[in-house]
Amino acid sequence: MSKTFETLPGTLDAVWQRLARGVADRRAPARHPVLATAGQNGGAAARVVVLRAADRANARIEVHxxxxxxxxxxVTADPACALVVWDPRAQVQIRLTATASILSGADAAGRWARIPEGARTNYGGAPAPGTPLADPAEHRPGATFDRFAVLDLRIDAIETLHLGRDRHRRARFERADGFAGRWIAP
Ligand SMILES: Cc1cc2nc3c(=O)[nH]c(=O)nc-3n(C[C@H](O)[C@H](O)[C@H](O)COP(=O)(O)O)c2cc1C
Known part of the structure; x- marks a missing residue:
């Protein structure tokens, strides 16, 4: 059995390897994290997103x-977010808590320039997302730079739960101490 998840440094390396793989590989488990936010009207909200960037040095990730x-x-009302990834082959759950900043306009222009034309229609379209439609065909896709936003997510804490054959191991890493990490009870 791999010893990756038996040490705190090995565990943290494995997290960042998986996040990097998610950015590069459409089939990697971390390609599609669930992003949870404080919903409007006191509720909660969660949805699947695509992981677009992972920067270990600054502990930041990006979603478009x-x-x-x-x-x-x-996130404008409350920037606290959580993301979760399940990697079934490695039998590890990765949970991230993060604080979101929104980049748009000139701050997002460099990213927009690198998005293929066809994929830009994910950003724009009328009517706006969530508007009731009498029929799905009423929606007109469109690519609109002004509707493109980067969610820059500053990771505040990383938790892993590895389901090992011998035992389950849960680790927590926090920005406050440079992601030194500690074990916690699963
Ligand atoms: C596989 C998959 C990938 C998705 N990727 C994104 C994404 O990167 N960004 C995004 O805004 N929505 C993405 N979505 C759509 C969201 O899950 C969600 O339906 C949409 O963004 C509206 O969510 P909201 O009303 O909570 O903002 C994706 C959905 C799926 C199924």
């Missing part, structure tokens, strides 16, 4: 979205 989507209103 439409400025008109509900999640933008939600």
């Amino acid at each position: 979205t439409d400025t008109a989507s509900g999640k933008i209103a939600e």
Whole structure:
């Protein structure tokens, strides 16, 4: 059995390897984390997103979205987010808590320039996301730079739960101490 998850440094390396793989490989488990936010009206909200960047040195990750989507209103009201990834082959759950900043306009222009034309239609379209439609065909896709936003997610804590054959191991790493890490009871 791999010893990766038997040490705290090995565990943290494994997290960042998986996040990097998620950015590079469409089939990697970390390609599609679930992003949870404090919903509007006191509720909670969660949805699948695509992981677009992972920067270990600064402990930041990136997600791209439409400025008109509900999640933008939600993180504007409360920037606290959580993301979760399940890697079934490694039998590890990765949970991230993060604080979101929204980049748009000139701050997002470099990223927009690198998005293929066809994929830009994810950002824009009318009517806005969440608007009731009498028929799905009423929606007109469109690529609109002003509707493109980068969610820049500053990771505040990383938790892992590894389901090992001998035991389950849960670790927690926090920005406050440079992600030194400690074991906690699973
Ligand atoms: C596989 C998959 C990938 C997705 N990737 C993104 C994404 O990167 N950004 C995004 O805003 N929505 C993405 N979505 C759509 C969201 O899950 C969600 O339906 C949409 O963003 C509206 O969410 P909201 O109203 O909570 O903002 C994706 C959905 C799926 C199924």
